[in-house]
Amino acid sequence: MKVKLGDIDKYKNTYSLIIDEEVWQTVHLSIFGRSPSFPNTTEEELNSRFELLEYKGAKAFVLRRLSQKNYHSQELLGALAKRSVSKVTAVRIISEFTAQGYLNDSGWLSSFVRTLRSQRFGFKSILLKLMHRGITKEEASETIEIFRESESEEDNSKSSIEKLLDSRYRSRDLSDRKERDKVIAGLMRKGHDLKDIFEVLKLRKSREYGLKES
8 A cells, every 4th residue: 555645735844645535634734744654555554653753753743842941741632633643642652751850730820820929920811821722620729729828827927927027026126137137036936037128128218218208
């Protein structure tokens, strides 16, 4: 059996593989290139050859993507599906890259949510963005809930720091470096995170500066 290459669809970047004047497979340029080689042989061997070329091409495609930036596995599965890569091959490749440490879905999700929260995006907007990228609502919601709880704890911690500064440490001169360091040490002994302490002190300083300016 001999495989012929059909004309390239310039809009879809695909072309057909034809056997006996009938379309056998439709492939994407980014996976199979412009001139894949198929021997004149049996159908069984042609199928094996096709699976091998699809695997190699899809793996190279994913590697190119990952060399540019990090991805969630669902994004890559979606990209492969759009390029007519079989689900079996796509899942195999994603599993291999995950096992080798090239893909880390939980790490990617945390980084994505953290970045958008720092840009003041709301949780609802972040959920929609994740789902638009192919991440399931369940997986996206789980990550968002972790951040929601973490931020709630952080807000409670900052509120507690504010109360201590207004009560126990009210008489301390925070403009004096030694006094300030003692207050910080005391707050840390209370179990407060240094990052939260600095943020509260910075905010109070900004408020005091604003009052002086007015």
